[in-house]
Amino acid sequence: MKHFLIHYDRPAGRLLSIREYSDEEQAQANADCDAQEFAKPDHVEVVLLTAACRADIERTHARYFKTPREMVESYFSAAST
Numbered sequence: 783m784k785h786f787l788i789h790y791d792r793p794a795g796r797l798l799s800i801r802e803y804s805d806e807e808q809a810q811a812n813a814d815c816d817a818q819e820f821a822k823p824d825h826v827e828v829v830l831l832t833a834a835c836r837a838d839i840e841r842t843h844a845r846y847f848k849t850p851r852e853m854v855e856s857y858f859s860a861a862s863t
Contacts, residue, residue, distance in 0.1 A: 783832050785811040786839050788846050789818070790827040795850045798826065802836065 783805050789798040803811035815830040822828050829846075833839045840847045848856065 783834060784836070786831045786833070786836065787811055787815055787818070788827075788829050788831065788843075789822070790829070790846050791825060792827055793825050795845075797846050800836075800846075 785803040785805075785808055787801045787803065789800075790796070791798050801814075811830055815828060819828045831839050831843060833842070844856070845853060
């Protein structure tokens with residue numbers, strides 16, 4: 783598995799950064815997440831997600847990777863099928 787540390791600007795609706803960690807780096811990923819969560823501005827979301835690959839994270843947590851407009855468009859295109 784891989785671990786992805788994400789910084790997301792909520793008001794702007796955009797991904798600020800993503801860092802990938804290997805399974806062997808999980809302890810470091812957890813430590814980095816804790817430290818960055820403590821030091822972040824209020825409007826920034828810091829999350830650590832685990833998946834087999836980045837594509838899985840992009841599918842299951844699309845809001846971190848798509849603009850608000852893209853999210854609305856994909857919602858309506860999925861609803862119309």
